[in-house]
Amino acid sequence: MNEILEERSGGICEAPSCTSQDFRGLQRAHITHRKMGGCNGPMAKIIGDPRNVAILCAAHHDILDGRVWKPKEKEALTRYLKELTGWEDWKQEHTV
Numbered sequence: 001m002n003e004i005l006e007e008r009s010g011g012i013c014e015a016p017s018c019t020s021q022d023f024r025g026l027q028r029a030h031i032t033h034r035k036m037g038g039c040n041g042p043m044a045k046i047i048g049d050p051r052n053v054a055i056l057c058a059a060h061h062d063i064l065d066g067r068v069w070k071p072k073e074k075e076a077l078t079r080y081l082k083e084l085t086g087w088e089d090w091k092q093e094h095t096v
Helices: 002-009 058-065 071-085 087-094
Strands: 027-030 053-056
Touching: 002 053, 027 058, 053 058, 053 071, 058 071, 071 087
Parallel strands: none
Antiparallel strands: 027 053
16 A cells, blocks of 8 residues: 555655655545544445555645644545545445
């Protein structure tokens, strides 16, 4: 999966207008993460699908996961990443 994510991201944070480029310092971030039904919900077996994972710098990962309280930025980032990764198709394929 690393190759797929690195190719899609180009080795930079996938958040719009971010310029973090050290692929080793970037993080995998679940768009629908385990706390939102990924671990025990119907999507448990396919949570690591590249369409549900974005490559983000630590700052944007914190916003996406809600560790930094920026609700407008989180909403915009989530919407952008869902479009970028094909998340809606992934969800439709795997919704029970």
